[in-house]
Amino acid sequence: MTSTVTKYPVVLLHGVFGYGKTKPLWNMWSPYWPEQALDKLNNNHFIVQVGALSSDHDRACEAFYQLYGGRVDYGDDHSRQAGHNRFGHSFGGTTALELYQLICSDFFKVGSNHQWVMSLVSIAGPLTGSTVIHLFGLHELRMVPYSLGHFIGATLGVWFKLHTQWPVLRHVFDFRMPQWQCGTTFREIVSPYGRINRSTDLAVFNILPRERMKRNAQLIDMDKTFLVSVVTSSYVTIPRAEIALIGLVLVFIITAAVGFSRGYAALGTFSIFWSTGTLFGLKQRVQVLDYASIPSLYTLLLLIRRHVRMLHMIFDGFDRDVWGENDGAVNLHSMLQPWASAIDRPFEGSTQRDTESTASTSSTLSTLSESMQLDAVPVTGTVDLRSAPRSDEKGLSIQAESKIPNLDPTEPANFSQLRRGTWYVHRVNKNHMAGTHFDSDSPALFQRLFRVMVNHFETTPEGSKPE
Template sequence: MIKLWVVGIQLAELFVSSMVHLFFGLYIFSTAVASDVSFALIECFRPNISTGVVKQEESKNVEGLPPIVLVHGIFGFGKGRLGGFSYFGGAEKRDERVLVPDLGSLTSVYDRARELFYYLKGGQVDYGEEHSEACRHLQFGRIYEQGNYPEWDEDHPIHFVGHSAGAQVVRFLQQMLADKSFAGHESTSENWVLSITSLSGAFNGSTRTYLDGMQPEDGRSLKPISLLQLCRLGVIVYDWLDIAWLKGYYNFGFDHFNISWKKVGLSGLVDCLLGNTGPFASADWILPDLTVQGSLRLNSHISTFPSTFYFSYATKRTRKIMGITVPSTLFGIHPFLFIRVLQMSQWCHPPDATIPYKGYKDADWQDNDGALNTISMTYPRIPVEHPSRFVVNDSECHPLLPGIWLVSSYHVLLPPLPYLGITICYKEANNLLKKWGKKETEEDVVDCRYYKIVEADHIFFIVNRERAGVQFDLMYDSIFERCRKHVFRTNPTLPNQTQH
């Protein structure tokens, strides 16, 4: 009887979660459509008045500016998708040279990193022969006849700003550049990336993946009944139907798996649904990369490079009351995320499952923003901690130092909550600082290890600018100003130190 009661509760929770996600997706989609229809009607009925004088637009000289590239997260989209709707809430309009690539919204970190390279450099996306064979998809994908920054090289580096999984995508891309992983581009290096700024970055995985349906035992397979199983079925049918105008409006990014009805027919659909073929069969999609185990696998091959500037903004919507972690507010959390904030704050790794890494503690992973755990967003921590330094005010880190993750508090949107203390990798941080001629004792570093976190949920600084208000403008202006005024590569640079 008790078992049936538990199953009933789980099914009810699954129904509520699926409805919340479905309605939120429909809300975004309908908002984009309504905006496009409204714009079209205005243009249609706009009086065509000509005064005989053509006003020339003011030209802006942006040739000397390295682009700032905004990289979206899971279920995200770039410029050109969803009509005129902006994933970054219009932040791209706040600087003279900002690019917003459209990458696969559910494709793996590896595939998205490859797509991002060719979006910028130009050419046909090459996923790599070995990877494509292992994951059973086409080796070549979309063609960019003209790259969005074809001059990209070590002398013309780029600033990247990644939200959520987008931050991990950029890190993987930089590692690929260092490893010279792109055929026909043997001169790539890690120095093609000038800076990486992470907004709620998915560096170390998320316990939400297990709540949504990933198996905590391996971090790769799906539970038989879960929200992600429903998502999987919906995505397969969506891609199989292959409705051109609909996929032009929004695309999950699995075109290289070639599962359209035109290619595989009804039998191909059945194979995908049964899990025999497609991205979900090979685990070549984003969710396995966002588990703690998946992030550990990725981080094992990604370095923090000494000539690149790294910045990180962590978020949370939890607080402790009598030692128990609970949501910090009732009305400040988006309804889309409230249930998950509560569930993630109480998450416990199954006692019969192997812990994802040595030293794992449930208590470290309780603070969260509804999608990611706060500890995951600070800087790469597993399987080893990367050099880092925590700052309360941006003025504390001028002049800026490359090769260290600077974790910024920025602004606290609610009254200050208890600080989060995180151990600093003293040896690596001090070595880097000393090589730049700045002496800093362990005691000095300890003073920086407590920091205030941005009080915001996971989608506070994207999609809806009005929701964040003035804080939205202040944060993006601060990021863009730092890229333009304070981040410059000078010689000599530090020797490359690979983290393994």
């Protein structure tokens, strides 16, 4: 695979429960990104490591200071409202969006503006949120006590408390959320009314569709950068060979047990020999298995699809048919672009920049005050529900979706037609693991993205018109 080195740095922001260069299990777990392939394709990239469950605002601040240098400052007003510590250590697509908003508004007071970011790329990003949050029991910015989400949150909170007290446990998995160390007791962590579970300054609340749409209505300077969303699918392939090998191993094990128990030592020994050989072959296949194509997230996919059909009108214009399809974590319609609700549209002449909102943004920065590219796991397009007629709510999403350009931004023949401020969609038949180490086709995906960056994004002057 040929190298495609970009002029400006590419920044990669992981998603919820993701990680950067430092891997779980004493650094022995698989990398999050296809690091070896990225090094060969384009060594001009940065992998940042931010809070596993922190809000977009907090993650964006952490990413900025990792790239720019200095100690993380979340902002005094934001910290008081959120209820966590103001300072801490140096969530994907939406975090990139939030970072872009903070950079455009010069939130960090370093003279930043939109020119610091050349492009935003979202891979399976919940640009308009995800209904998986409702499945877990989060509604209208509150956690339903004793719901599935509450129990999951309490369990994770206990782990967070344990690895805060015994740092050695961070080698197993580190949440990287020191700003919440002010939540000191186990009772407060487990209680649905505790400071952490009551706070909306967490990733899960940032991807509630209605809240995400409110934030999307406030995005600024989106017409000044190139926008790409990699949209996944509900497509799966069955790993028949691996299933057959597992079946053979079980047959050999049962045969060996029967052989030894009935005195047929030769049969037992023969079966153990073949089961060992089959296990070795199975191990080789599992190591190269494409987890982004097999039904690894299919149970969650079916649960989300079924739950969407039972949801109430979670926002004005919500269409269950459109929102049902998902990749096992995020609704496909949400990935297309950051849709915005007409209800939440700000005043036309407003210059409002709610940069301390716990929403999301896809962008990046470096110590250079020059343009750069940004890739994130989970961002999408910019057609917006506000432009669709309010009289036909059922067709609202479909009408707006029809305005998305049917133009694959990674096809060289389309490069000259790409312009800033429009979300372009590249589709892949993968689940939510697309673009990660667990996707065997991720190197090819990144090569296509790097190619459009080098051949068009970096060579097109600001203000120029598409051909």
